[in-house]
Structures are given as structure tokens and as C-alpha cells.
Amino acid sequence: MRPRRILVTGGAGFLGSHLCKKLLAAGNEVICVDNYYTGNKNNILALFDNPMFEVIRHDVTFPLYVEVDQIYNLACPASPIHYQHDPVQTTKTSVHGAINMLGLAKRIGARILQASTSEVYGDPEVHPQREDYRGSVNPVGPRACYDEGKRCAETLFFDYHRQHGMEIKVARIFNTYGPKMVPYDGRVVSNFIVQALAGEELTLYGDGSQTRSFCYVDDLVEGLIRLMESPTSFTGPVNLGNPGEFTVRELAEKVLAKTGSKSTVAMRPLPEDDPRQRCPDISLARKALDWEPRVSLDEGLDRTIPYFRELLGAQSPTASQARAGGA
Ligand code: NAD
Numbered sequence: 294m295r296p297r298r299i300l301v302t303g304g305a306g307f308l309g310s311h312l313c314k315k316l317l318a319a320g321n322e323v324i325c326v327d328n329y330y331t332g333n334k335n336n337i338l339a340l341f342d343n344p345m346f347e348v349i350r351h352d353v354t355f356p357l358y359v360e361v362d363q364i365y366n367l368a369c370p371a372s373p374i375h376y377q378h379d380p381v382q383t384t385k386t387s388v389h390g391a392i393n394m395l396g397l398a399k400r401i402g403a404r405i406l407q408a409s410t411s412e413v414y415g416d417p418e419v420h421p422q423r424e425d426y427r428g429s430v431n432p433v434g435p436r437a438c439y440d441e442g443k444r445c446a447e448t449l450f451f452d453y454h455r456q457h458g459m460e461i462k463v464a465r466i467f468n469t470y471g472p473k474m475v476p477y478d479g480r481v482v483s484n485f486i487v488q489a490l491a492g493e494e495l496t497l498y499g500d501g502s503q504t505r506s507f508c509y510v511d512d513l514v515e516g517l518i519r520l521m522e523s524p525t526s527f528t529g530p531v532n533l534g535n536p537g538e539f540t541v542r543e544l545a546e547k548v549l550a551k552t553g554s555k556s557t558v559a560m561r562p563l564p565e566d567d568p569r570q571r572c573p574d575i576s577l578a579r580k581a582l583d584w585e586p587r588v589s590l591d592e593g594l595d596r597t598i599p600y601f602r603e604l605l606g607a608q609s610p611t612a613s614q615a616r617a618g619g620a
């Protein structure tokens with residue numbers, strides 16, 4: 294990849310901060326745009342010393358004027374509790390944000406990538422999900438602000454591409470986890486790890502038989518960069534995720550075993566419209582991007598748990614019990 298000037302919207306968030314770091318490490322100049330709605334300056338603090346890194350506090354629902362070669366459009370809250378907190382703003386961020394970033398890309402002739410989501414498939418009737426599956430989304434439910442916002446953003450990307458000949462890339466990202474997630478942002482991996490380390494009950498929604506496929510952040514970021522660097526003719530949409538599928542209960546059990554926690558599992562009501570199953574078919578990513586995840590869920594959890602342990606200043610329950618002469 295030749296060094297470029299690259300804009301990352303949502304660059305102070307979980308995925309965005311990892312992406313900024315990797316793009317800088319490859320010798321690029323990176324402009325991070327974020328309004329810190331769910332992102333955090335701590336995520337990018339270590340990058341501030343790099344003269345090739347610049348940060349702009351900006352809300353993508355307003356126009357932006359910068360000169361760049363590429364745009365990664367990641368700005369949007371991703372956790373259900375965050376995107377449902379102000380659903381109107383979530384739709385605006387997805388839709389107006391896409392219009393503003395596409396308008397910018399059109400004016401300056403930049404290539405632009407959209408961070409779309411497996412949520413465009415809704416509660417899928419097809420399993421695993423391939424890119425040609427059109428989805429089953431409730432347009433009036435509590436998840437619609439995110440799901441429909443992202444679907445509309447995809448529509449905008451493809452219409453700008455057809456109408457203006459723009460270079461677009463659309464990634465449908467499946468559940469991704471890793472260091473730099475916000476401890477109490479409601480996503481299942483961070484929730485379970487934090488609860489286990491704090492000795493709190495693990496909140497299992499429903500009976501825990503719903504499935505998800507969890508991708509480690511490094512794999513995902515590699516997939517995004519490969520997509521951006523792929524030939525102009527390849528637009529996607531392309532699924533990026535780990536095809537390993539686990540029930541949420543299995544995840545809870547893994548986290549308990551790996552943290553050595555004595556926490557119990559407490560069942561809570563299943564949120565409305567919570568998808569019952571989700572697993573990407575990544576044949577297209579394998580073929581078009583020569584990409585597939587390398588980090589298993591076990592390995593990824595082993596890399597993520599120490600991050601939260603340090604963040605929370607927590608001790609391993611088994612270690613502290615052992616010191617106290619317990620189990
Ligand atoms: P995140 O909430 O950690 O990051 C989102 C970032 O966007 C935050 O820094 C936030 O402050 C910023 N932001 C939100 N609204 C903004 C606005 N109006 N203007 C400027 N910045 C704004 O979430 P994430 O997990 O890093 O997700 C990044 C992107 O990837 C999102 O678009 C999300 O929809 C998509 N995605 C993530 C996952 C996942 O599992 N992490 C899965 C599917 C799709």
C-alpha cells in the first residue's frame with residue numbers, strides 16, 4: 294500500500310482507533326474525525342505524538358471539507374444501548390453522515406468505504422448469511438434506527454456509485470470484539486468479561502440459545518484495509534466476520550472459565566427483535582480479498598481479558614481467592 298492521506302470518521306471509537314493505528318503504522322497520514330459520542334480520547338492518546346496523525350472534533354451530520362485520498366466512514370454508535378439512546382440521531386448519523394461523506398468523496402475524488410453491518414440482515418431466515426440475502430428487518434422496531442439507517446447508507450453508496458461513478462466499498466461487519474471496547478457499552482463480549490472480572494452476575498438475555506459469530510478486532514481491521522485496497526471494480530457489499538458460531542450461553546461459559554470467575558449466570562428478558570442467529574458466509578471475502586480471520590474466539594478472549602483486567606484494576610478471582618487461602 295503506498296502512503297496516502299486517509300480520513301477515518303469515528304476514529305476515536307473501538308474499531309476506528311485500531312484502524313487509525315494500523316494505517317499510521319503503514320506510513321499513511323491519518324485524519325481522525327469524531328464527536329466523541331461513544332468514542333474516547335484515551336483510545337487514540339498513544340497516536341497523538343505521531344506528526345502524521347491529526348484529530349478533528351466534528352459531527353458527521355454536518356458537512357466537512359478536508360483533502361484526502363481515502364475515507365473510511367465508521368462514525369456511528371454500534372452498541373444497541375448506545376444507538377437506541379437517541380435513535381433519531383442514530384439515523385441521522387448513518388444517513389446524513391453518509392450523504393456528507395459521499396459528497397466530500399465526490400468533490401475531492403476520494404475512494405470511500407462504508408462500515409455497514411450484519412444488522413442489515415435483521416433477524417435472518419437464511420443461515421449462514423450471504424451477501425445476496427436481502428434481510429428481514431423490522432422497520433418500526435427499536436433496532437430499526439440502526440438497521441434501516443445502515444441499509445439506507447448502503448443505498449446511498451450504491452446510488453452515488455451508479456450516478457457519479459464513484460469508487461465505493463461496502464463492508465458488512467459482523468460482531469467484533471477486542472481491547473478498547475468500552476466496559477459498560479452493553480455489547481455481550483465486554484459485558485460478560487467485565488461482569489466476570491467484577492464478580493457480578495453475567496446477564497444472559499433470553500435462554501442464551503441465540504447465536505453470534507465473534508471476530509477479533511485485528512482480523513477485522515485487516516479485512517477493512519484489504520477491501521479499501523481491492524480493485525476499483527470490487528465494491529462489495531462483502532461480509533467481514535468470523536464464521537465460528539457460538540450460542541451466547543457458550544460465550545458466557547467460556548468467559549467464566551477463562552477469567553476463573555465464580556460469577557453466576559442470571560437470565561434476563563430477551564430484548565425486542567434480538568436476532569436469533571447470525572453467522573457470516575465469507576466465501577466472497579475469501580475469494581475477492583484473500584481474507585479470512587486468523588484469531589479463534591479462545592485466542593481472542595485470551596487477548597481481550599487482560600485489557601479489561603488492567604482497565605478495571607481487577608484481580609483474577611482465583612488468584613485473589615488463592616492468596617486468601619480459598620479455592
Ligand atoms: P464505537 O461506538 O466504538 O465507535 C463509533 C465512533 O463513531 C465513536 O468514536 C463515536 O464517538 C463516533 N461517532 C458517533 N456518531 C458520530 C457523529 N455523528 N459524528 C462523528 N463521530 C461520531 O463503535 P465501533 O464498534 O467502533 O463501530 C464502528 C463502526 O463499525 C460503526 O459504524 C458500526 O456501525 C460498525 N460496525 C461495528 C461492529 C462491531 O461489532 N464493532 C459490527 C458491525 C458494524
Ligand code: UDP
Nearest residue numbers: 373479480481482484496497498503541567
Ligand atoms: N446479550 C446478552 N447479555 C448481555 C448483552 C448481550 O445475553 O449482557 C446478548 C444479546 O441479547 C444478543 C447477543 O448477546 O443476543 C449479542 O448482543 P450484542 O449487543 O453484543 O450485539 P448484537 O445483538 O447487536 O449482535
